Amino acid sequence: MPSYKRLLLFAHKGEASRFIAGLKLKLVPGTTNFYENHDYFLLLCGGDRKHLLYRLVRILTSHHRSLKEVINLGICGAVEPNIALNSFWAVKTVYAYEGNQVQRKSYSLVQDKNLRNLNLMTLDFTLSDQKKLKEEISHFADLVDRELSLIAFACGEFKLPLRAYKLVSDKCEGVSLSDIKKLPEKYSTPLWREFLQVEKGFSSSKEEKITPIKKKITNLLGEGFYFTNSQKIIFHKKLAALANVEKLNDWVNLITEIDALKVTAKQKTQKLLKELEIEANSFSVRFQKKFQSLVPPALKEKQIKVDCFSLEGNKLKVMFETTSVREHEEKMEVLAKVNFQKLFDLLNGKINV
Amino acid sequence: MFSKIFVEKGIFSHPRVDHIVNFFQQKPVMIDKVEKIFGRVKKPYLDKRSDLNLFIGEKKGQLLKLAPPSYGMRQQENTEHFYFIHAYNCIYECEYCYLQGYFSSPDLVFFINHEEILLEMERKITQYPDKKLVFHGGEFSDSLAFSHITNELPVYWDFFKKHPQAVLELRSKSNNLKAILALESLPNVVVSFSLSPENAIKRYEHKTPSLKSRLLAMKKLHEKGFSLAVHFDPIFYHSEVKSEYRDLIKELKISLGDLNFLRYLSLGVVRFPKNIFKQVKMNYPASAWLNEDLKFSQGDKVKYVKPQRKWLLNSVFKELIQSELAPQKIYFCMES
Numbered sequence: 001m002p003s004y005k006r007l008l009l010f011a012h013k014g015e016a017s018r019f020i021a022g023l024k025l026k027l028v029p030g031t032t033n034f035y036e037n038h039d040y041f042l043l044l045c046g047g048d049r050k051h052l053l054y055r056l057v058r059i060l061t062s063h064h065r066s067l068k069e070v071i072n073l074g075i076c077g078a079v080e081p082n083i084a085l086n087s088f089w090a091v092k093t094v095y096a097y098e099g100n101q102v103q104r105k106s107y108s109l110v111q112d113k114n115l116r117n118l119n120l121m122t123l124d125f126t127l128s129d130q131k132k133l134k135e136e137i138s139h140f141a142d143l144v145d146r147e148l149s150l151i152a153f154a155c156g157e158f159k160l161p162l163r164a165y166k167l168v169s170d171k172c173e174g175v176s177l178s179d180i181k182k183l184p185e186k187y188s189t190p191l192w193r194e195f196l197q198v199e200k201g202f203s204s205s206k207e208e209k210i211t212p213i214k215k216k217i218t219n220l221l222g223e224g225f226y227f228t229n230s231q232k233i234i235f236h237k238k239l240a241a242l243a244n245v246e247k248l249n250d251w252v253n254l255i256t257e258i259d260a261l262k263v264t265a266k267q268k269t270q271k272l273l274k275e276l277e278i279e280a281n282s283f284s285v286r287f288q289k290k291f292q293s294l295v296p297p298a299l300k301e302k303q304i305k306v307d308c309f310s311l312e313g314n315k316l317k318v319m320f321e322t323t324s325v326r327e328h329e330e331k332m333e334v335l336a337k338v339n340f341q342k343l344f345d346l347l348n349g350k351i352n353v
Numbered sequence: 354m355f356s357k358i359f360v361e362k363g364i365f366s367h368p369r370v371d372h373i374v375n376f377f378q379q380k381p382v383m384i385d386k387v388e389k390i391f392g393r394v395k396k397p398y399l400d401k402r403s404d405l406n407l408f409i410g411e412k413k414g415q416l417l418k419l420a421p422p423s424y425g426m427r428q429q430e431n432t433e434h435f436y437f438i439h440a441y442n443c444i445y446e447c448e449y450c451y452l453q454g455y456f457s458s459p460d461l462v463f464f465i466n467h468e469e470i471l472l473e474m475e476r477k478i479t480q481y482p483d484k485k486l487v488f489h490g491g492e493f494s495d496s497l498a499f500s501h502i503t504n505e506l507p508v509y510w511d512f513f514k515k516h517p518q519a520v521l522e523l524r525s526k527s528n529n530l531k532a533i534l535a536l537e538s539l540p541n542v543v544v545s546f547s548l549s550p551e552n553a554i555k556r557y558e559h560k561t562p563s564l565k566s567r568l569l570a571m572k573k574l575h576e577k578g579f580s581l582a583v584h585f586d587p588i589f590y591h592s593e594v595k596s597e598y599r600d601l602i603k604e605l606k607i608s609l610g611d612l613n614f615l616r617y618l619s620l621g622v623v624r625f626p627k628n629i630f631k632q633v634k635m636n637y638p639a640s641a642w643l644n645e646d647l648k649f650s651q652g653d654k655v656k657y658v659k660p661q662r663k664w665l666l667n668s669v670f671k672e673l674i675q676s677e678l679a680p681q682k683i684y685f686c687m688e689s
Contacts, residue, residue, distance in 0.1 A: 349663025
C-alpha cells in the first residue's frame with residue numbers, strides 16, 4: 001500500500017521558512033525548490049505566474065499518484081473592508097481576474113468546517129489604490145492573491161483535492177510588488193501556527209475518518225453476503241459516493257444487524273439493498289424479465305421471438321426463422337391466435353414490473 | 354440572511370426597493386445593472402448554503418414567455434399559457450431543481466418592475482381576445498416565499514380584477530401566507546402548490562415547508578375562498594411510490610374536504626435536460642433517486658423509459674380517480 005503525502009504549496013520561500021524547519025523537510029536531491037519528509041512534500045512555486053504554473057505542473061506530473069491532497073498557504077490582500085489585517089481564512093471558491101476582466105470559470109476548494117471560508121479572486125496584476133476596481137472585485141470575493149486560481153486549475157486537471165489558507169497581509173492600499181516580496185518572511189511564523197491548528201482539526205474531521213469506515217464496511221460484507229455482479233457494482237458505487245461519517249456508521253450497524261440474521265447470504269444481500277434503498281436491478285432489467293414472462297407460451301414453443309422495438313416507441317418486434325412453407329404457415333397460424341394486448345399494456349405502463 | 358444586497362442605482366428610490374432593503378436591515382451595495390455582477394462568474398450552486406447574495410433590479414428583455422405545449426395547459430381547448438419572471442432563484446434547496454444548472458449563480462434576484470410585466474400581459478390579452486389566457490408566476494422562483502417582503506401581489510390583484518377573462522396562477526411550495534391573506538380571493542387567481550410525499554420532502558426538498566405545513570396553508574386559503582391547484586411534480590419511481598401517493602392524496606382530501614375543490618392537478622415525472630442532470634449529479638452524488646433508471650433519451654433529455662413514466666402517471670392518476678377527483682381536472686406535464 002503506497003503512503004500518500006500532502007503537498008504544501010507556497011509562492012515565496014519567506015512564507016515557507018518556518019514550515020521547512022518545523023516539519024524537518026529536506027530538499028529533494030536534484031531540486032532547488034522541492035522538499036519532503038515522510039508525510040509532506042513542499043513546493044516553492046515562486047511569485048511569477050508562468051514559473052508557478054510550470055513548476056507546479058512538473059511536480060504534479062511526476063508525483064500526483066502519491067499525493068493525497070494539495071494545500072496552498074500564503075499571504076493575501078483583503079478587498080472587503082471588514083476583514084482585519086493578520087486574520088486567517090480558509091478559501092471556498094476561487095475566481096480569476098485576467099486580461100482586464102473577471103473570468104467566468106470558478107474553482108471550488110475543499111472547505112474547512114472549523115474556519116470561516118471566504119471567496120478569493122486571483123489577479124494577474126497588483127491591486128493598489130484602484131478604488132473602483134477594488135470595489136468591483138469585492139462584489140465577487142473578499143480576498144485577493146496572485147496564484148490560487150492557477151493552482152486550482154492545475155489540481156483540477158490532476159483531479160487532486162485542494163485546500164487553501166490565507167493570512168491577510170494588506171488591504172490593497174498602496175502596496176507595490178516589491179513591498180509584497182519583502183513581506184512573506186514576517187508571516188511565516190503566524191502561518192505555521194495557524195497551520196498546526198488547522199491540521200489538528202482537519203485531519204481528524206473528514207477524509208481520515210471516512211476511509212477506515214469504508215474499509216470496515218467492505219470487510220464486514222465478507223462471506224456472510226452474496227452479491228451478484230450488478231448488485232456489487234451498484235453497492236460500491238453508492239458507497240464510494242457516500243461522504244457522511246454518520247451515514248457510514250449507520251451502514252456499519254445495519255450490515256452487522258443483517259449479518260446476524262439466520263437467513264441465506266443471498267437473502268441478507270437482498271435485505272441490505274432494500275434497507276439501503278438501492279435498486280439491485282434497474283427498471284429496464286425488471287422490465288425485460290416481465291416482458292418475457294408475458295410472451296405467450298405458444299410462441300415460445302414455436303421458437304417465435306418477441307421483443308420490444310424500443311422502450312420509447314409502441315412497437316413490438318416479432319422474429320422467427322422458417323425452413324419451409326408449411327412451417328411458415330404453422331407459425332403464422334399460431335401468431336394469428338395470440339393476444340398481444342398484455343405486452344402493449346406493459347409498454348404503456350399499465351402493468352407494473 | 355444575505356452576504357450582500359445589491360441594488361441597481363436607477364431604482365433605489367422605488368418604494369418596493371425601500372421596503373425590501375428596510376426589511377433586511379442591511380446596507381445595500383449600489384450597482385449599475387444586475388447582469389454586470391449576477392451570473393458573470395460561475396458561482397457554485399451549493400454556495401447558497403453559506404454565501405447567498407440578493408440582487409434587486411429591473412427585468413429587461415422578454416417579460417412574458419410562452420409556455421411550451423408540453424407544460425400541459427395549452428392542450429386545453431382555446432387556452433394560451435404564458436409565464437412571467439418576477440425573480441430568479443429560490444431559498445429552498447430541492448435536489449432535483451433545474452435552477453441549479455439554469456443560471457450561473459444561486460443568488461436571488463428580485464425584479465421590481467411588475468407594472469411593466471402587467472403591461473405586457475395587457476398586450477397579450479388584447480392580442481388574444483377570444484382565448485383563455487393563463488399567466489403563471491413561480492417558474493424561476495417561489496411565488497409566495499418572499500411575497501410579504503417584495504410586496505407585489507396587490508398590483509397583480511388590481512390587474513386581474515380588471516381582467517376577469519385572464520387567469521393568474523401563483524406556483525409555490527411555501528406556507529408564507531402573510532401577503533396573500535391580506536387580499537381578497539379572486540375567481541381568476543389560482544394558488545398552486547407543489548406537493549410530494551412527506552418522505553420525499555424530508556429527503557430531497559431541503560429547507561422547504563413540510564407536507565403538513567403546505568396542506569395547512571392550502572386549508573387556510575381554501576377556507577378564505579381562494580382557488581387552489583396542485584402539482585405532483587416531479588414524481589420519482591421507487592418501490593413504495595404508489596402507497597406514498599395514496600397517503601398523500603388521502604391527506605390532501607382531508608385538508609380540503611373534497612379534491613374537486615381543486616381547479617386542476619398536474620402530474621409530471623422527474624426529467625432533466627442533460628446539462629442540468631450533470632450539475633445535479635455533481636451536487637448530490639449520493640442521492641438515492643439518482644439511480645440508473647434515469648437514462649439519456651432522444652433530444653438530450655434524461656428521464657425514465659416510457660413504460661416506467663407511463664406506469665407512474667397511470668398509478669397516481671388511478672389513485673386520484675379512486676379518491677373521486679374528476680378526471681378532466683387532471684393533466685400531464687411533459688408527457689402526452
